[in-house]
Amino acid sequence: MGNTTLGLPMGFPPSASSHGAQLDQLTAVVHWFMLVLFVGWGLFFVYCLFRFRRKSNPVASYTGAKGGFSTWGEAAVVLVEVVLLVLFAVPIWAKRVGNVPDKSQAVQIRVVAEQFAWNIHYPGKDGVFGRTDSKLVTAGSNPLGLDPSDPASKDDVTTINQLHLPLGKPVLIYLTSKDVIHSFYLPVMRVKQDAIPGQVIPVYFTPDAVNPDKAKLPDCAVSKTCWEIACAQLCGLTHYRMQGYLTVESEAEFGKWLDDSAPKPAALAPAPAPVAVTVPATAAPATAAPVGSK
């Protein structure tokens, strides 16, 4: 995996995307800067506490400190912040949200969040997403509201909470939500984007590592070592486990997986069945109350 956590504390997840290392680097640099400030100011602070206690300095000085300590200190802080901003933050962000990969190169995927599951929608062989319409949505069988009459929808692959990606290819995700605001969070990909109903927001990145064995389904679901899709925005009762699974595999394996899952309708989502269905199952009762109360 191409990541160096630069002394960030243990538990900091590995990065498995081409841009991750860069973000981590910024995070690390900022934290080192914070540490220096804290220690610098802190030492001065502690020294004063000791040196100027009543016993050792019975009479205070009316004029107090002289010299440009503060001016220089503050100037330094300003300088560093300008550098962080101009050399790191702004350009990196521009890179993240700028240059969208062009559709022909990228793997296109629709991700539709709902309380409390991630609907994943691949265009299938024809590379065209079937028409969808919120009016066609039915809780169990057609969560995406796919229009069966549309030829393009015939070969579409839809899963619940199962996101498969090919290694090393740019991924272009069209992110939206059916009900409330969720937040599409792939810790290992250093990707986070709110899923906002009524808006389709493009998310893109390039995986540069495949799941290590311990992060492979179905075992990882038991050992809790999976690569996951997390929901980072409070979205209701089951927000705390609105969880999906991320599998990065070689292009060959990925293609095979697509073919295998092609004919299947969304309802019986691919293995591991238990994990896949538990979440939507709890969803229905969970939201019943709010809707009723409206």
Add this chain to the structure above:
Amino acid sequence: MEIPYNVEARPDTGLFNAKLGIWLFLASEVMLFGALFSSYVLLRTGAPAGTWHHGREFLNVPLATLNTIILIASSVTMVMSWASLKLNDFKKYRMYMGLTLLAGVGFLIVKGFEYAHKFEIGLFPKSNTFLAIYFTLTGLHGLHVIGGMIVNGYFLGPGSKMFKTEPERFTNRIEVAGLYWHFVDLVWIFLFPTLYLL
């Protein structure tokens, strides 16, 4: 110990307390209506092409024009009532303040008709985003009108006793009440074109 500068102005600021107070309050009112106007702009500019409903489809411009005229007139009578106090002419004050109050009533009656008619033909806040904005803004403005009328009513009736004992303080109070009333008028001056004409 009395609180200073209740009546006479503080030398360095040149203001008596209530006057500064009301201006600060109006400042916060500006932000309140600012937020609502901002919402209006955002929702309208954000609406997909062709989906936005325009005021003229539903709203009655002549009635609103009438209301504009009423409200502006009331602003004039309000400031006149203050001027008459300055000239120490309590009768005139009574008359002008009465007229101001009357204008307020008139405004609300007209608005009442407008609302009632909308409801009859089945136009409610929930019908579409424009009507939602329309009812919210005009409703909130209406509440401000009512608030102002209560204050004015008080100064026309029981409150006016003060003129006998502390004329200057009472005049100040009318000036302050006036500032509020003019602000309500001012808000309407912007509501009228943005809601009815555009």
Add this chain to the structure above:
Amino acid sequence: MSTSDAESIRKQTRSYIVVFVTLMVMTVLTVAVSYFHMPVGLAILVALIIASFKGSLVAAVFMHLSHERKVIYWVLLVTVIFFIVLMAIPSISQWDQRMIR
């Protein structure tokens, strides 16, 4: 204004009437303008200009802003700045929003 004598008050009352008439004219004008259909952008512009003009008249004359104390000018200046921010930024950020329209 407690210092002003009767005469200046009478002067003012005259100015109030003048303003009143102007406001009426303006009102009629806005409505009239709105009837010959011009391009939306222009219509909005005109309407807002007239409204602002009327508004500033009310503020300047009825609310005596034309000769008010410094403190109040400061308060209003700050308010106006934040008002503009509040009006502008939400809509701008909507335009800056990364979404597929």
Add this chain to the structure above:
Amino acid sequence: MALVDERVAHGHGHGEAHHHELGFWQKYVFSQDHKVIGIQYGFTALCFLLFGFTLMMMMRWSIAYPNQPIPLVGWLLKASGGIIAPELYNQLGAMHGTIMVFLGIVPLAVGAFGNYIVPLQIGAPDMAFPKLNMASYWSYFVGGVIMLSSFFAPGGAAQSGWTSYPPLSDIAPTGQTMWLFGMLFLIISSVLGSMNFLVTIIQLRAPGLTWMRLPFFVWAQFVTSFLLLLAFPALQAAAVLQMMDRLAGTSFFLPSGLVISGQQLQVAGGGSPLLWQHLFWFLAHPEVYVLILPAFGIIAEVIANNTRKPLWGYRSMVYAVSFLGFMSFIVWAHHMFMTGMGTVMSTFFQTTTMIISIPSVIVLTALIISLWGASIRYTVPMLFALAFLPMFAIGGLTGLPLGLAPSDIHLHDTLYVIGHFHYVVAPGTIFAMFAGIYYWFPKLTGRKMSTLLGQIHFWPSFLFMNGIFFPMLIQGLAGVQRRLYDGGASYSHAQPVLHWNAFMSGSAWLLGLSQIAFIINLFWSMKKGEKAGNNPWEATTLEWAATTSPPLAHGNFVEVPTVHRGPYDYSLPGASKDFVPQHQLQEA
């Protein structure tokens, strides 16, 4: 309110003597005396703090031991067999946040300290508008009652976070409507209150008390009031709109085509969920500075007094906080980096966010440099004040990675954010509040609080605060999201840092225990505390210099003091004592 009355009764022991007789109700309940109102605010706010704290301690149980019946208070939740269910957790979270911010800290910092201290410090007989002052308190009180009663509403209290993001909050149960009504009352209270403060500070300063002679605390309250006055209306508007959405069926915040658990939502649509976020944060960012500025003020007073020297760089501090107040209106969207912001907005808000961190650096630096050449008295208020500095530093510094959009990608909506702001509000603002209470207690009661109990309160509190919040930063860096009722147990990426939860919760409960020392101290010292003179701390500012302790029941000052010097003339060369009160002409 019974307790308030008693406290006032003691608080004003010999106050009454000078008092043209008012009935009991006017004197203690519907009082228009800023001091009584200040005490009412203070006591109510402390109760809410304690309540918010209690909610949090329940949350901490669920975080550390999800799905296990909670001890002690379990019987409260018979329905769930003593287990904190997710929906309860969400209510606790939303209400903890709301209560702490709007019903706890703000009323304490502004309502209580502002009301009681500001008029005294500027040599005024009272606030400019005593009736309004009373109105603000009671409006706050009603708002609080509504908030509390919402726990008994069908479906429970608000549960969409203190940020109440729609659409979730639009479709939430009745509790949310009550939250909105409660908010409206609190907003009215704050707007009236802040207007009152501004007029008081601008109009009622004693002769000779020029702007640059104001105690820093007054400056802090002045800026704070501006923030409240101009920022709150935005939330007022937002609350009205959400109320319309919930009650009149409009869809200001609801886009078209919403499908909620398989059913179409029958609304007109065409709304924008992000509109709420803009309006909310337009208030809520200035609001967070409302939480910290009065704290700065108190800390500055305590430090100046206990270092026995003037604040270093008083002017620069004044300019800094004024600039801070101004900037705080144009950084709000740094809470919204992940909503899909393009380059223009993110660049703007990252820049303003970095800019706004500078004034805080200036203030903190000035406060620390003030220690140089000092003669430090380690009194209890000073302990809390000194602890505030590094704690706020951690909180503030952790704001920086959040303020840079790229590093915020990984940290947004994780416990890192929770850690960040708790470091500023809990060991930050709350410690400042404690410092203020210990410092001004003699002014209120004529007695000092016990130093021993104070020490017993301070050291554990200091320890356990860090025990709770530092691990949060670690968990946040690991990417553990916030608002998880099981503390992350169901997420793989949380596993490596999950073991911290029990430790943090333990610290939280021990923190609770250490507050007992404070509560005892507070009530015990009222009756039995060591008697203190008018100026026990040998301070220079007017609240000590010109009135008795406790102050005259009405009017504050025997004769209006005239101010002759800056606020902190400690250790003035050639002076006979090591402090020269502001109203003293020249050395006697």
